[in-house]
Every structure is written in structure tokens, then in C-alpha cells.
Amino acid sequence: MSYPAGLGIILATFLLAPVVGGLLTGLERKVIARLQGRVGPPLTQPFYDLVKLWHKRPQAANRIQIVYVYAHLFFMVTSLLAFLLGQDLLLILFIFSFATVALILGGLSVDSPYSRIGSQREIIQLVTYEPILVLLVIAYYQVTGSFMVSQARSLEQPLLFTLPLVLISFLPVFIIKVRKSPFDLATQLHEPHQELVKGIITEYSGPYLALIELASWYELVFLLALVSLFWATNWVGGLLLAAIFFFAVTVIDNITPRVTYSWMVKFVWKVGLGLAVVNVAWLYLWK
Amino acid sequence: MKRRTVIPFGPQHVVFPEPIQFRLILEEERVVDAIPALGYMHRGIEQLATVKDFTKTLYLAERICGICSVMHTLAYAQAIEELMGIEVPPRAKYLRTIWAELGRLQSHLLWMGLAADAIGYESLFMQTWRAREVVLEMIEFTEGSRIMTGSITIGGTKRDLHAESLEFLLHKLEHLEQALNDIYPVFSDDPLIKQRTVGVGLLSKADAIKLGAVGPTARGSGIAEDMRLLGYAAYGELDFQPVVETSCDSYGRMLVRVKECFQSIELIRKAIAKLPPGEVLVKVKGRPEGEVIMRIEQPRGELLYYLKAGGDKSLARWRIRTPTLSNLPPLVHMVKGARLADVPLITLSIDTCIACVER
Amino acid sequence: MAWVSSARKRSPWLLHYETGGCNGCAIEFVAALTPLYDLERFGMLNTGNPKHADILVVTGCVNARSGRVLRNLYEQMSEPKVVVAVGVCACTGGIFHDGYNLAPGADKVVPVDLYLPNCAARPEAIIDALLTAADLLAETRRRDQHAHQRAPDQQG
Numbered sequence: 066m067s068y069p070a071g072l073g074i075i076l077a078t079f080l081l082a083p084v085v086g087g088l089l090t091g092l093e094r095k096v097i098a099r100l101q102g103r104v105g106p107p108l109t110q111p112f113y114d115l116v117k118l119w120h121k122r123p124q125a126a127n128r129i130q131i132v133y134v135y136a137h138l139f140f141m142v143t144s145l146l147a148f149l150l151g152q153d154l155l156l157i158l159f160i161f162s163f164a165t166v167a168l169i170l171g172g173l174s175v176d177s178p179y180s181r182i183g184s185q186r187e188i189i190q191l192v193t194y195e196p197i198l199v200l201l202v203i204a205y206y207q208v209t210g211s212f213m214v215s216q217a218r219s220l221e222q223p224l225l226f227t228l229p230l231v232l233i234s235f236l237p238v239f240i241i242k243v244r245k246s247p248f249d250l251a252t253q254l255h256e257p258h259q260e261l262v263k264g265i266i267t268e269y270s271g272p273y274l275a276l277i278e279l280a281s282w283y284e285l286v287f288l289l290a291l292v293s294l295f296w297a298t299n300w301v302g303g304l305l306l307a308a309i310f311f312f313a314v315t316v317i318d319n320i321t322p323r324v325t326y327s328w329m330v331k332f333v334w335k336v337g338l339g340l341a342v343v344n345v346a347w348l349y350l351w352k
Numbered sequence: 353m354k355r356r357t358v359i360p361f362g363p364q365h366v367v368f369p370e371p372i373q374f375r376l377i378l379e380e381e382r383v384v385d386a387i388p389a390l391g392y393m394h395r396g397i398e399q400l401a402t403v404k405d406f407t408k409t410l411y412l413a414e415r416i417c418g419i420c421s422v423m424h425t426l427a428y429a430q431a432i433e434e435l436m437g438i439e440v441p442p443r444a445k446y447l448r449t450i451w452a453e454l455g456r457l458q459s460h461l462l463w464m465g466l467a468a469d470a471i472g473y474e475s476l477f478m479q480t481w482r483a484r485e486v487v488l489e490m491i492e493f494t495e496g497s498r499i500m501t502g503s504i505t506i507g508g509t510k511r512d513l514h515a516e517s518l519e520f521l522l523h524k525l526e527h528l529e530q531a532l533n534d535i536y537p538v539f540s541d542d543p544l545i546k547q548r549t550v551g552v553g554l555l556s557k558a559d560a561i562k563l564g565a566v567g568p569t570a571r572g573s574g575i576a577e578d579m580r581l582l583g584y585a586a587y588g589e590l591d592f593q594p595v596v597e598t599s600c601d602s603y604g605r606m607l608v609r610v611k612e613c614f615q616s617i618e619l620i621r622k623a624i625a626k627l628p629p630g631e632v633l634v635k636v637k638g639r640p641e642g643e644v645i646m647r648i649e650q651p652r653g654e655l656l657y658y659l660k661a662g663g664d665k666s667l668a669r670w671r672i673r674t675p676t677l678s679n680l681p682p683l684v685h686m687v688k689g690a691r692l693a694d695v696p697l698i699t700l701s702i703d704t705c706i707a708c709v710e711r
Numbered sequence: 712m713a714w715v716s717s718a719r720k721r722s723p724w725l726l727h728y729e730t731g732g733c734n735g736c737a738i739e740f741v742a743a744l745t746p747l748y749d750l751e752r753f754g755m756l757n758t759g760n761p762k763h764a765d766i767l768v769v770t771g772c773v774n775a776r777s778g779r780v781l782r783n784l785y786e787q788m789s790e791p792k793v794v795v796a797v798g799v800c801a802c803t804g805g806i807f808h809d810g811y812n813l814a815p816g817a818d819k820v821v822p823v824d825l826y827l828p829n830c831a832a833r834p835e836a837i838i839d840a841l842l843t844a845a846d847l848l849a850e851t852r853r854r855d856q857h858a859h860q861r862a863p864d865q866q867g
Contacts, residue, residue: 094751101478103745104752107721113754116718117765122790124762178359182381182692246472247544250693263760270762271789322544323472325693326381363780364728365759370737371729371777392777393731396810403809415806418735418831462738465745481745488742499735499831707734 071150078146086282087111089289093315100319115278121271126175133171134273138280140164145287151215154205158198161287164280165191172265183264186250189326193333194238200341204231205294207348217297225295225306230344232295234337239288239310241333243281245318248333250326356384361695363392370706374699378692386687386695388680393710401670406432406640409667410506416672417708418499419462422455423650425504430584430648431659432506435640442586444508444632449586449623450521451495451503453616457528458487459651460609460616463703464539467606470696471548476538483531490524493517508633518624525617532613539610549603553686553698556600563681567653568612569702572605574598579649590622602694602701609703639663650675652703674708716849719765719791722754723845726764726788730781730817732771732807735831736798740768743834755841761787766844769817770832772800772807778820785821793844794821797837799828806830 091108098105125131144161147153165187172184202212208227209216217224225232241248250264266277292310293303324332357378363371371392377385397416401409413428414421426448433440461484468476488498494517495501503511513521539545555565560573570577571594578594580587595611597604640661647656653675660669679702686698729737744750744757758764761784773781785794796817799805804815817823824847827840 098749098751101475101746102482103478103749105749106751106754110722110754113718113722114724116715117722120715120719121765124789178357182357182359182378185381246474249472263758263763267760268762274763319475321473322468322476322542322548323693324544324547325691328547363777364726364761364784370734371731371780392774392780393729393771394774394776394812395731395772395807396812397807400807400810412806415733415735415830418733418738421733421735478746481742482747485742485745485747498833499739705734707732 074149075146078142078149082142082145082286083279083282086284086286087115089285089311090282093311096312096315097319100316111278111282115275118275118278119272123272124270125273126177126268129174130171130268131273133167133174134269134276136167137164137171138276138283140167141280141283141287145283145290148214148287148290151213151218153212154214155202155212157214158202162191162195162198164284168265168277172268175268177268179263179267180265183267186326187265189330190241190248190250193330194241194337197234197238197333197337197341200338200345201231201235204228204341204345204348207345214294217294220298223296223298223302227348228295228344230340230347232292234339234341234344235292236310236313237333237337239292240314240317241329242288243285243314245314247317247321247324248329249323250329355379359692361699363389370704372704372706374687374695376687376692376695381692383687383690383692383695386684388684390706390710393706395711397711398670398672401667403666405665406661406667407506407636409670411502414500414502416711417674417705419459419705420455420650420652420655420708421500422451422504423648423655425502426452426585427646427648427655427657429504429506431644431646431657432640434644434646435642435659435661436636436638438507438634438636440508441631441634442628443512443630445586446623446627447509447511447513447632448504449590450513450620451491451501451509452585453620453623454487454491454494456651457613457616458484458491459703460613461487463609463651463700464535464606464613467697467700470700471545473545476535479531480535483528483535486524486528486531490521493520493524505633507636508631510633512632513627518627521620521624525620529614529617532610532617536610536614539606546603548694548697549601549606550599551601551603552694553602553605553690553701554600555682555686559685560600560682563685564678565653565682565702566678567650567675567703568605568608569653569679569682571595572597572608572701573600577654579647579654582647584648586623586626589626590619592619602697605701639665640667650708652676652705652708653678672708672711674705674711676702676705676709679704680709720845720849723765723793723841723848724756724758724763725750725766725768725841726758726761726784727768727770728777728781728784730769730771730773730777730801731813732798732800732805733831734771736770736801736829736837739831739834740770740797740837743837748834748838750838750841753838753842753845755845761785762789764788765792765848766841767792767794767821768797768841769794769801769821769823770797772804772810773814773817773820774810774812775814778814781817781820791848793824793847795825795827795840795844796823797827797829797840798832799830802826802828 090111095105141164147157169184169187172180289307293307296302296306359376362373373389375387413424416424465477465480495503557574576596641663643660656673658671662668683702801817
């Protein structure tokens with residue numbers, strides 16, 4: 066990759082990704098409201114929320130909590146940046162998990178039962194989806210013969226045709242990561258109905274909450290980019306795939322209640338992990 | 353010993369619009385014990401009744417609870433009428449029945465919405481509350497206001513229903529029935545809802561009797577108990593059977609309430625068909641004297657009033673025992689051993705009305 | 712800054728606390744969130760967490776016990792914040808005014824900015840009050856600390 070192009074991607078990541086992520090969040094809230102027969106907030110609502118939160122008086126339970134919030138945002142931005150620069154997929158997912166771990170540590174650093182139990186649930190979620198991500202990387206390596214993200218662009222046919230089951234098993238991971246029903250166990254950003262109040266983010270307020278919100282936008286863009294990897298040969302296909310995923314998740318969010326974590330682990334490991342393993346095994350035998 | 357966490361569940365909490373506190377003692381995510389703390393909504397209504405004029409106490413009774421306000425005025429008016437020996441005109445009795453059933457409808461729909469909300473099913477919550485607005489429209493059209501209507505009074509009712517109001521009611525009931533027909537299969541068949549409710553919050557029939565459960569909580573455990581069978585107002589002339597489920601869990605209690613909505617619609621239709629002509633209000637003179645016990649069926653179960661009057665302007669004693677108070681011991685029994693994620697649903701499954709309990 | 716006030720006006724997050732009373736206003740407040748009235752079209756969210764909220768909606772009459780909770784919730788909210796007393800009970804105590812354990816109005820416990828006297832307050836009226844509260848929120852530029860509020864460094 067040429068030097069100016071790389072610089073362009075870095076700038077775009079910093080400036081464009083939050084705009085796209087914010088608009089997508091706004092779109093998602095609007096779609097959910099329409100599905101429920103409501104008018105819903107304007108498309109630019111997330112930006113109002115962000116600016117408002119940023120200018121509220123900061124309040125933190127302890128200093129270390131603040132460090133973890135910044136770490137969360139930093140790792141989230143870094144993983145997106147590395148992805149767009151076409152770096153090592155294994156490394157990227159590793160950094161991505163780091164972002165979640167930072168949030169968990171932040172939640173555990175406070176002596177609030179809501180935050181603590183929220184963090185414990187987040188750990189369970191991490192354990193639940195991490196094997197699928199590892200299998201995704203393995204499958205990716207089998208098809209492309211490389212861990213580099215940039216390799217996917219030079220394939221003859223999209224990854225989707227060789228890894229359809231892995232893509233399906235990625236759906237629950239996506240739902241867990243964007244904290245949507247039925248797997249919104251640890252916290253929800255915009256729906257308040259939780260036995261744990263706000264779970265892991267209960268103790269954050271003002272600007273720190275704004276940072277978590279911002280990180281969630283980067284996260285959304287990163288996850289959608291990861292989905293579009295499955296059709297990386299053609300940018301139209303990639304966008305289409307990401308859009309289908311996005312709306313599927315929004316609709317699923319709307320038609321399911323929250324499940325308990327034991328059910329989630331069972332379901333994701335049986336169905337999600339099962340599908341991914343079948344796909345990987347099939348690649349081994351068929352090749 | 354495992355590490356125990358204490359979670360203050362309430363008094364301010366999103367799944368509850370009302371303040372009650374449960375100190376949940378957890379081992380991991382399992383509840384070992386629940387200690388309810390009451391008193392956040394105490395207003396001293398029973399004491400106020402001994403100071404206020406007994407006719408004004410009617411309005412106080414209405415404001416015991418905003419969800420079942422009609423039921424409380426009905427019980428109070430009936431109690432005073434029994435004390436003073438007033439015979440209410442038959443038309444007024446039918447009107448009271450219609451309004452009581454409308455009140456039950458809106459209360460049950462409200463509960464269904466909150467229950468959906470408690471298990472994180474936001475879309476269902478919105479749809480149920482949309483159907484509830486139809487009921488509120490009926491209440492507003494026939495009674496003049498959404499919540500505090502003041503339509504039932506001592507000696508009859510303050511309003512009469514004209515032919516066009518009745519037509520409006522019948523028309524809207526059809527709307528409501530359609531909406532409920534859409535909602536019912538979701539509550540009864542949705543696999544994820546079943547997964548969250550079946551077997552959660554078990555209360556066996558024996559336990560329900562022992563701990564004194566009333567209303568839908570008792571009926572969900574297979575006890576056919578319904579105070580409406582006493583035949584107060586016009587219920588004696590409307591033929592109906594209580595809805596009973598035998599699954600003894602949150603799912604059963606949920607189904608009881610959903611099915612009772614259809615039952616209420618039927619009762620309103622029957623009452624409108626049988627509505628006799630005539631006056632709706634008789635004049636009340638004198639002051640009450642003596643003692644009386646009045647029991648009626650609230651949306652949440654049996655409501656018991658004990659009134660004692662000594663011929664004064666105000667009552668000597670007014671004791672209110674509300675259904676939620678009777679259902680609290682079963683609730684504490686159910687919550688023990690439950691998962692934290694199920695606590696909101698179990699708590700809601702008895703349809704807590706803290707405003708009633710604490711008065 | 713104009714764009715900050717504009718953002719504040721368009722994204723007020725709510726915290727609802729029922730202090731007592733009959734629930735009527737509380738239920739009407741929840742009804743205002745549902746499809747027919749839909750508060751979210753004004754960007755309002757019912758957060759349920761004092762640390763995230765901008766507007767404290769108080770419904771019902773305040774007694775000694777719930778007053779303590781109300782005060783606690785108010786102190787946990789970050790500035791700028793606005794308190795709306797919904798319903799006549801929260802404004803003055805209403806029909807329960809003579810009760811032996813009640814404070815006559817929520818303003819005896821927390822500084823109330825807006826009063827909505829109604830029994831029970833209709834959802835339309837609640838929406839109107841909340842929009843006015845959002846305007847107030849936009850005007851406050853880190854409002855002066857209320858006299859009886861604890862200093863920030865003492866907050867736990």
C-alpha cells in the first residue's frame with residue numbers, strides 16, 4: 066500500500082468512521098421505532114446525545130475507571146484502523162478483545178453490584194463468542210492462505226461461497242457485540258429495561274459515557290467491516306452484505322425477548338460453534 | 353461458603369414504575385433470600401379517612417391506586433350503601449360493572465406490557481400499550497377522564513351512558529378484540545417467551561393456599577377463586593366462569609391475565625345487551641353507622657374493606673387489605689432460588705401494586 | 712455555545728421516580744413513552760439511571776422515606792439537571808396534603824423547576840412539561856449550584 070493511501074485511510078478512520086457509526090446508530094433507532102409503530106428520534110439523534118453527554122459535569126467513582134474508558138476507546142479505534150489498513154486478522158481480533166477487557170476492568174473497578182454483575186456477564190459473553198472468532202480466523206487462513214486482511218481483496222470468488230456457515234455463526238457474535246436483544250445481557254445503550262439498571266456502564270456518567278458511546282460507533286463500523294470481508298472482492302457486494310446483516314440484527318432485536326446467560330452460552334456454542342466447526346471441517350475434507 | 357452479593361432492587365428501578373425495595377441476597381446469580389422493604393408510598397389514607405367527611409373519603413378511596421381507581425370507589429360506595437341500607441338502581445349496577453371491567457382491561461393490558469418489558473421484549477410492550485390506549489379511549493369517552501374518573505358515587509353513578517356511547521363502546525371493543533387476537537399468540541406460543549416464563553416462579557397449589565395467594569396468582573396455580581362470583585354489582589346476572597390455569601408458574605399467571613381480557617370484553621358485551629333502563633342515582637341522606645366488610649375482585653385479586661362508623665360525619669375506622677399484600681408472602685417464596693435475570697418477571701407476575709399495599 | 716444548548720434541548724434523558732401517591736401519574740408517564748405519544752421522537756429516553764439522566768421526573772407525594780431516596784437520586788445526577796414535579800401530589804401534596812407523614816410538595820426536598828398540577832396528569836401535559844424542561848436545560852450554562860447541594864468533592 067502506498068504511503069499517501071495509508072495516510073488517507075488513517076484520516077478516514079478517525080473522522081469518517083464516527084460519522085458513519087453515529088448515523089447508523091440513528092438509523093437503527095429510527096428503524097426500531099418504526100417497527101414498533103412509533104415515529105422515533107431524528108437520524109442525527111446520536112450526535113445530540115454525544116454532544117450533550119460530553120458537556121455534562123464529569124463524575125467518576127475512581128480515577129482508574131477513567132483510564133479504562135480511554136483504553137476501551139483506544140483499542141476499539143486501533144482495531145478498526147488495523148483492519149482498514151489490511152493488517153493481520155488474528156492481531157486485529159486480539160486488539161478487539163482487549164477493548165472489551167478494558168471495559169470489563171472498568172466495570173469491575175467500581176464497588177457497585179450492578180456494574181460488577183454486568184461485568185461478570187460481559188466476561189461470560191466474551192467467553193461465549195471468542196471461540197467463534199478464532200474459528201473464523203482459522204477458516205479465513207484455510208481459504209486465503211494468509212492472516213492478512215488485504216488478502217481477501219485478491220480472491221477469485223468471495224469468501225461467502227466457501228464460508229457460508231461461518232458467516233451465519235458470526236450473526237450471534239454480532240448481536241452480542243452490539244448489545245442487542247436477545248443477547249443484551251451486560252448492558253444496553255439505548256433501551257433502559259434491565260434488571261441491572263445499565264449493567265456494566267451504570268457507574269459512568271457525562272463525558273465518560275460519551276466516550277463509551279463513541280467507542281460503540283467505532284465498534285459497529287468495525288463489525289460491519291468484518292462482515293463485508295466475506296464479499297471483499299467487490300465493494301458493492303460487501304456493502305450489501307453489511308446492510309443485510311445490519312437490518313437482520315435490527316429486526317431480530319425487535320422480535321425477541323432477552324434470554325438468560327446459560328441459555329445464551331448453550332445456544333451460541335451448540336448452533337454457532339457447531340456451524341463454524343462444520344464449515345472448517347468441510348474445508349479440510351473437501352480440499 | 354460462596355461469596356454473597358446484596359443487590360438493592362428498587363426503590364427506583366426501571367422495570368418497576370413503583371417504589372418497593374427488595375434486598376436480594378445473591379450467590380453468583382442465584383437469589384438466596386429476598387427481604388422486602390415497604391413504606392416508600394405510605395400516605396396515611398386510613399388515618400385521613402377518620403378526619404374527612406365520609407362522602408369526601410370516596411375521592412380518597414379513588415386515589416389509593418391510579419390503576420384500579422374504579423375498583424376502590426366501587427368497594428367504598430358498596431360498603432357505605434350496605435351500612436346505610438341504600439338500594440342502588442339496577443341501571444347503575446350495570447354501569448358499574450361495565451366500568452369495573454374496563455378498569456380490569458386497562459390494568460391487565462398494562463401488566464402484560466410491563467411483563468413483556470421485564471423480559472426485554474420491547475416491541476411487545478409497545479404493542480400492548482397501544483392496545484391499552486383503545487381501552488383508555490373508551491374510559492375517557494364514557495367516564496370523562498383517563499385515570500381519575502369519579503364516575504361511581506354513593507347511591508349510584510354520576511354519569512349515564514347514552515345510546516351513542518354504547519355504540520362507541522361496542523365498536524371499540526371490536527378493535528380491541530382484534531388487537532388482542534394479534535397479541536395473544538405471542539404470549540402463549542412465542543418460544544423465547546416460553547423459555548423465559550415456563551417453570552419460572554413456581555407456586556404449587558398447596559403453597560398458594562398456605563401462603564394466602566389471591567386473584568390471578570391463585571388462579572394461575574389452579575384455584576378457582578374469584579370474588580366476582582359473590583355477585584356484587586351486576587355480576588350475579590352475568591354468567592361467567594373464572595379463568596384457571598394449572599401450570600403454577602409465571603407462564604400460567606400470564607395466560608390467566610391474557611385470557612381474562614377476553615373474558616372482560618365478553619362481560620362488557622353481555623352487560624350492554626342486558627342494560628336496564630331507569631335512573632342511575634338515588635339520593636343519600638343521613639350518616640353511616642355500624643360495621644361492614646366488603647370484598648370485591650380487583651384486577652390483582654381480592655380487595656377487602658372493613659368499615660366502622662359511629663354515626664359521625666367521618667368514619668371511625670377504615671381498614672383496607674389489598675390483593676398485593678396477600679400476594680407478597682407467595683412472592684418472597686417464589687423469588688428464593690430464582691436467577692437474578694428472572695426476578696423482575698417473578699415480581700411482576702403477582703402484579704405488584706405498591707400504592708395499594710402501602711396506602 | 713449555541714450548539715451545546717441545542718444538543719441539550721434535543722436529547723434530554725429522563726429519570727422517573729415515583730415518590731408515593733397513587734401511581735396514576737407514573738402510569739401516564741409510561742404511557743407517554745408508548746406509540747400513541749412517543750416521547751422518543753423528541754430524543755427523550757427513560758434511562759432509569761441517575762448518573763445518565765438530565766431531567767428528574769417526580770410523581771406522587773413525598774413522605775419521609777421516599778424523600779430520602781429522592782434527595783439521593785437528585786444528588787447523583789450530574790449538572791445540568793432539571794426537576795419536574797408531575798401531578799398535584801408532587802406539587803403540593805394534593806388530596807393527601809393533610810397526611811401525617813407527608814412533605815407538602817417535592818420542592819421541600821429537592822429544588823423543583825417546573826410544576827405540572829393535574830390529577831392525573833395527561834400524557835399530553837407531561838410531554839408539554841418535559842419539552843419546557845428541555846428548554847430550561849438548554850438555558851442553564853452549568854447553573855449555579857443550589858445552595859443546599861453538597862460540594863462536588865464531597866460526593867461519594
